Amino acid sequence: MPSFKIETPSLSHLSHEDYINVYEPAEDSFLLLDALEDDLELLQQRRPVLCLEVGSGSGVVTTAIARTLGAEVFCLAIDINQAACSATNCTAKENGVKVDVINGDLVTPLRGVCAVDLLVFNPPYVPTPHCEVITSLEEPLTRAWAGGERGREVMDRLFPLLPEVLAPQGLFYMVAIENNDVPQIREVLSALGFQSHVVKQRRVRGEHLVVLRCQKHSDSLE
Amino acid sequence: MVFRCAVHNMKLLTHNMLTSKCMKGVTVGYPLGIVAKDIKVSETEFNSEFVSRIIPKLDWNALWKAADSIGHSGDLPQQLMEDYENNEEFLKKVHHVLLEVEIINGELVCPESGRKFPISQGIPNMLLNEDEL
Ligand SMILES: C[S@@+](CC[C@H](N)C(=O)[O-])C[C@H]1O[C@@H](n2cnc3c(N)ncnc32)[C@H](O)[C@@H]1O
Numbered sequence: 001m002p003s004f005k006i007e008t009p010s011l012s013h014l015s016h017e018d019y020i021n022v023y024e025p026a027e028d029s030f031l032l033l034d035a036l037e038d039d040l041e042l043l044q045q046r047r048p049v050l051c052l053e054v055g056s057g058s059g060v061v062t063t064a065i066a067r068t069l070g071a072e073v074f075c076l077a078i079d080i081n082q083a084a085c086s087a088t089n090c091t092a093k094e095n096g097v098k099v100d101v102i103n104g105d106l107v108t109p110l111r112g113v114c115a116v117d118l119l120v121f122n123p124p125y126v127p128t129p130h131c132e133v134i135t136s137l138e139e140p141l142t143r144a145w146a147g148g149e150r151g152r153e154v155m156d157r158l159f160p161l162l163p164e165v166l167a168p169q170g171l172f173y174m175v176a177i178e179n180n181d182v183p184q185i186r187e188v189l190s191a192l193g194f195q196s197h198v199v200k201q202r203r204v205r206g207e208h209l210v211v212l213r214c215q216k217h218s219d220s221l222e
Numbered sequence: 223m224v225f226r227c228a229v230h231n232m233k234l235l236t237h238n239m240l241t242s243k244c245m246k247g248v249t250v251g252y253p254l255g256i257v258a259k260d261i262k263v264s265e266t267e268f269n270s271e272f273v274s275r276i277i278p279k280l281d282w283n284a285l286w287k288a289a290d291s292i293g294h295s296g297d298l299p300q301q302l303m304e305d306y307e308n309n310e311e312f313l314k315k316v317h318h319v320l321l322e323v324e325i326i327n328g329e330l331v332c333p334e335s336g337r338k339f340p341i342s343q344g345i346p347n348m349l350l351n352e353d354e355l
Contacts, residue, residue, distance in 0.1 A: 049275045071269045074235060074276065074321075085345045089230050098266070098321075100236040101345050108244040109348035111252060115239070115279040 048117030059088030112164030231324035231344035
């Protein structure tokens, strides 16, 4: 039997000090990796060429994808936090893969030409007052988790951009928590032309984490 | 934060995807000009499958112009040829321009506003100030 496995990349080059400014991989990161691992057969069938991670942080997810999907994909990562961009760069390098990194806001620096075959996003999803979403540059880590009202402010800005970013057969994976109102997220996505399903969930220390997989309505799976 | 690893650089493939269209007053913002201070040409493994499948996602004209503007178009044809899938020689040239010509430091320039986006240590900074949105 072929083994469909995603290996967690080595992060030994990152230290406690780096995690002052960069989100340290946590349960949400690993749940996303687990969801991708469960879907690896599907991903390999789809043969993505262009992968994009928004909010790559330490780079753990992008690097894992790049390593698993190999030489037939090009991985791009975007993060609003400069320190996270360097960390992503470094994690990719340390694990022997190439990822191009852009310091930017969501997918706004990208041409909207429906080119992305695999998009992943572990967004800041924690409900917080609005002001915490737009924190000063001195507190880049706040931006890693502060999601504003219902934890939805950052992800809600990405959704309307999906139709011009995702390829016709593209897949989008996103982490959320129950408090983000997952059924309502699915309605928003549906209105934009995407079907979505909860493909993974886990309860960790009072957080009910889910991973949504989303694709165009016109795209039937398998 | 100082990282102990060598940097990874921006490829022309990434440049092909970038735009400044989100800036206030900018309509297309594409393609961005390149002012390259440090360029590195490295060798990477050629995968013909990858190259022929990424070509449909590219703006060919922008790719050629970008490569030409930094003096690395080599003998890449200005027009995308037909039936390139089986033309290994052609795909290798595309591979070189897309993945082997890397920008370490420099600037990307919005073609409409002239706004400069710095590239440092291989990472383009595309963040806009609040008054530019
Ligand atoms: C929860 S962390 C996830 C990090 C990493 N992907 C992981 O799974 O461990 C969220 C990341 O999104 C980034 N981020 C927040 N707002 C963003 C935005 N508007 N555009 C791009 N990245 C953003 C943060 O800097 C942070 O690195």
